[in-house]
Amino acid sequence: MNLTRRPGWAPVLLSYATFMLVGLNAGVGGVLIVSQMADYRVDEATIGITFFTSSAGYMLAGATAGALLHRVHVRMALLIGVGVYALGAVAMAVRPAFAILVAVQLLVGYGTGILESILNVFLAELPNSTTLLNRLHAFFGVGAFLGPLLAAWLLQYLEWTSVFLVLGVLCVPLATGFLLAYPRKAPAVEHADAPRPTGMLRDALRSPAVVLGSTFLAVYVGLEIGVGTWAFTFLVQEHGEPSVVAGYTVSGYWLGLTLGRFLISPLATRIGMSAAAMATACLVGVTAGAAVLWAAPTAALATAAFVLLGFFLGPLFPTAMAVTPQLVPPRLMATAIGVMNGTSLLGGAGLPWLAGWLAQHVGIWTLMPFALVLSVVQLGVWRLMVTRGGAGPDRVATPEPAAPGRQGLS
Template sequence: MRKEKILILISFLAFISLGLPDGLLGVAWPFISDRLQVPLDRLGILLISFVAGYLSSSLSNSKIMEKVSLGLLLTMSCFLTGTSLFAFVLIEEWFLLIIAAYFLGTGGGAIDTSINVFASAKFSASVVNWLHAFYGIGATSGPLILTAFIIQGHTWKAGYWSVGSIQILLGILFFATSKLWEQQDKEDNTSSHTSYIKILSQPKVWVSIMLFFLYTGTEIGIGQWLYSILIKSRGVSEASGGFWVSAYWGSLTLGRIVFGFVLIKVATPKVIFLAASGLILGTLVLFLNINMQLSFMAVVLVGLSCAPIFPSMISSVNNWFGTHQAGTIIGFQVSAAMMGGALLPAFSGFLSRQYGLEIITLVFFIQAILLLIGYIMLKVKVV
């Protein structure tokens, strides 16, 4: 039991390290784009490169784990993300930044996939929600760290140096505790190898894949584009914009902590339905832009609504499809989630080049509607 508690704590730290770079980029991107003299919509290319790296490590995770223990994998992944963040500061060429984003995604993908697989086998649904809350802590801390440096007169580079150093320190911690992970690797090594063709022949599977694609594309898209929309389109100051982004990630984090307790007593399907409905309302108010106060409340509502959706859907896969298919399907879902996290924000960026930044808030609203429709289809078994 003591070893399990230690691993839970370290897993929380791993997800903090996963969230830190995601929260940084949304605030730093306007400065990076000015420095490299590239348009704002090039963020989409950077995110696609990040996701390509993520997929390369997540899809090969099982083969990597055959040769490397989980603790060592986490160690190497943190070192890789740390050095990639340092590269963001040092690089002066756009194409080199794309390469750095690829390796940043590679490290993040290894951390995300390995810990999620481990948690699904070892931890309860509430702990999984809390685990993802620590991702939010990292994503919330990133903008706060960067904004604090900017307010104090430093450049965005100071934030990247600091977060990169934190990644390296976490890597050292994982290396120091690698034997604990290795012991756990030898336990519960049972997995079902259901045919991919058989699994993908089920329409319900594709609907669930679409849900993860839409949800993550919306969550990441809001986190990445909100700052640019506020300071470039709505006249919000840089300091206030950073606070709004932190409020978004912070409400998402708080929501996951709270919903970890709520899910002990409230049925998971009800929580997902209410959260998806709240997401629709929040994105609608953000799109309407009635006034700053309502828009800020909408950002907080969107963060709270996003909070339980991803971990609760992960926890529901066994009920949706049965334990014999769950492992394989989760792999498809997580991969789809990362693709959505890159492609949908990129799509929003391409639209903004033609129709302006405000079109992005309309895209968020439409994605939220599609998410609820897809979940209803899955729940009532109409597919």
Template sequence: MEAGVFKALVGVEPTSSQLPTAPGRVVSRTCPAVPQRDDEDIELQDLQHPHNCAMPLDTSTRITPRKERDPEMSVPGTPGEPADAFEALPSFLDPPMNKFRVASCCMMNLLGGLTDSAPGALIPYMETYYNIGYAVVSLIFIGNALGFIVAAPLVESLRLRLGRARALGLSQLCLMCGYIPIVCTAPFPVVVCSYFLIGFGSAVSLAMNNVFCANLRDGTTILGAVHGSYGVGGTVGPLIATSLVSRVGTLFWSRYYLLTLGVSLFNATFSAWSFWDYEKEAADQHRESSSASALASSEGDGSATTTGGQPGKPAPAGTRQQLSAMFAAFRSRVVLLGALFIFAYQGAEVSISGWVISFLVATRDGDPSRVGYVTSGFWAGITLGRFALSPLGARVRGGERLFVYLVTAGAAVFQLLVWLVPSIVGGAVSLVVVGLLLGPVYPCAAAVFARNLTHAQQVSGIGVISAFGSSGGAVAPFTTGLLAQAAGTFVLHPIAIGLFGVMVLTWYGQPSVRKRTE
């Protein structure tokens, strides 16, 4: 009985029967936000990476190598570029000619220091020779400023049309044409026009050299050395000028410019030689980097083509694009604030150098033949600051941004001591410290500007900053001369401290430093 009931309850299926099919889905498990593909098979797609040859590539994808860019625009990390569109920065030793190019930049900045520091020691003798006052002799600074302003929009066009080597040679030729009338002790209006040529030539070389050095590896350190060379020129210039005038007499004050004339002649030759193949060399290096990247990307399907559709011939950057970038630089916040910052910096630096001797003579009863050496101490401080303190700017916790705040505040404090301490020795020592603290400001600022600008804006942007900003080295001393004529030479100090305040405000307005990806 029990076995029969159990058999009725449990039926054993034969081995040949099929398993029952699964019931249909009753409740949909779809998510309304995600499109469903119920009628398609789900499969894993192959992961592709253009630089990994072990992984299969989608042969339908067309690999396009990078455009060949302007050799000045080889810094990595521009926003909007693909991740594989950067290359290693050149360095002081790679390519090998770079060490001569940096030396050429140092020599041109040395000449700038020799030129800018000389008026501080020579102004008293110029006033005697031409029988003019502070206000009239200050016109040499205006001529210099106009040269910088006129050069600003032309730097990029000169570089594109002539190439770097010829453009630098032209800048040194302008300097030579400016020095010759001064050596010949031409009438004072001609001397003012000569300073226009000096300003124009200085602006062209300064802008291009800043861009070149900022785009090298360890650019802040190299800029410190290059601008330290400016300080060397500023240190020895007043020493030579004061010694020369003391020995040969006030009538031969202009013979000092024989030295600057000779250095400019050397620079014209040296810069042209060192930069002669710069564009070709940079383009070849970039082409090799691009070819290696394209080869790695296209290995396995051989489908790489150029952006212009012509195999093997990269499309060069157009001149029209470069000029458009120059005009765009004028609308950049970095460029405008940077120009104001360097305007104030150069204005304070050259005003102190140019008028502190007159202040010590008029207010402290100093002897011009002795206190003329005080300017050399100021420039010696700048030189030491640029060589020794510039590398610290990139190493402090807050970077160059915080470092510039600290040294500018310190310079203002010691400038106040020069004004208030009634001692020539105490003022001279304080002035050396002012120079020491101001020294690293320009190299650190130039490095920050280069990182905050896009590649397309770098050349023209730094050119505008250097040219318009450096005109402050003429406008501020001229204004100081006018006010000194009316109120006294003490006005130098409130003007310098006020310019330090402008530096702090414009530095605060700079955007945060964009990280470089080398």
């Protein structure tokens, strides 16, 4: 980015509010899917088609975010993202035919993917980016926590379509905020020697740092969602926990993940720990947590270990985004973050499915050794990422110092 001055708090706060909206969108799905199946008279496999179209839109956003930033400024890119998402939300609010509902998920996935990618790029370029990005993703957790509550409350009085109407309406103040808070500048990424957008995507995919970063995030998201999806079954079947207690434990896991994003990075900043060292410490914590859960003799110890596992998992995704500008050339940074953000969804879809397959054919006890293997893979990929990417593990600092020309936003 062509950064010329330090931004005020308004763009940063708007970034947090936007991630809360993305979290709300993710959180309402689990509550609304039952009403949608009943309304359209379809089964689980049929409604599941919407997951694939939404994922396709999200991955398309990741692949094109860098090219978009090379053509328009940050404000316009955010307006495109929120506009596409709002269009999809309003289309669902009018209760379209099922085929259209499936197709509309492309808009929802693309809109949320653009918003996530652009805001990750925006905050990654600011001083103290690691802490800012951890807070950004923590607000996604806040939205995901509030989403089911909002959906359940509205369903007491209105149809499921009302939830998407509310989400669409929330886009209006966000779009207004983007217009007012983000400056009107020429294209956000200006490099005389910058290649064409197709060239940027090709070069990003050939970068070892991008390949390793994408692999790391795919494994991370698969581990995060896999544990969150199957933890309830694991606690009930392996430890004999009552359903209510198991449900509270799963909530504690997600709460721990959110708190980790709020608390760990500021603490690392205070003691002078680099971002790479902080992430390595968290990865060790994740590995230890998975090992404790595998060997836990009591339900109480398993419950505590789940919360700690979530706590140490929390900072990993945003920290990977924060170090990316130091691992790739500036002209590839936006594309690299978009690709990493988009491909993370592959792990989020495939690895939880694999965990469920193992649970069905071998036993739910396999969840913890499965998580342990993924945590070890994460640790190895992370070390390769920060060393082969050109920045040694102790050179990726937290907070990122403000450099000349990197004190504002384009």
